[in-house]
Amino acid sequence: MKFKSKYIVPVGADGIYEIDTGKWRTERPVMDKDKCIECGICAMYCPVFSIIKEDEKYIITYDYCKGCGICVHECPKDAIDMIPEEGK
Numbered sequence: 190m191k192f193k194s195k196y197i198v199p200v201g202a203d204g205i206y207e208i209d210t211g212k213w214r215t216e217r218p219v220m221d222k223d224k225c226i227e228c229g230i231c232a233m234y235c236p237v238f239s240i241i242k243e244d245e246k247y248i249i250t251y252d253y254c255k256g257c258g259i260c261v262h263e264c265p266k267d268a269i270d271m272i273p274e275e276g277k
């Protein structure tokens with residue numbers, strides 16, 4: 190069986206299934222690259238590893254971002270804001 194993510198948990202008789210944490214979100218974090226200094230602190234604190242480094246830049250991916258806001262809280266440059274998810 191192939192999973193899209195490593196975020197899986199055992200659930201008794203039903204075995205193992207994937208937690209689609211991206212569906213929990215009512216707000217999404219958005220990064221202002223003019224303020225970002227690429228320090229990586231947000232990525233270090235994100236509990237679901239949704240902030241990744243690509244081409245020497247940190248970016249937020251949304252498949253598993255649950256909108257917890259920890260990255261906003263930890264960013265030393267106030268470079269991340271939460272905005273409402275459309276339709277929620």
Ligand code: SF4
Binds near residue numbers: 247266
């Ligand atoms: S913590 Fe803030 S400044 Fe550092 S990489 Fe993340 S968004 Fe950029």
Ligand code: SF4
Binds near residue numbers: 236237238253260261
């Ligand atoms: S809102 Fe939470 S889950 Fe989403 S990128 Fe920030 S720290 Fe990670």
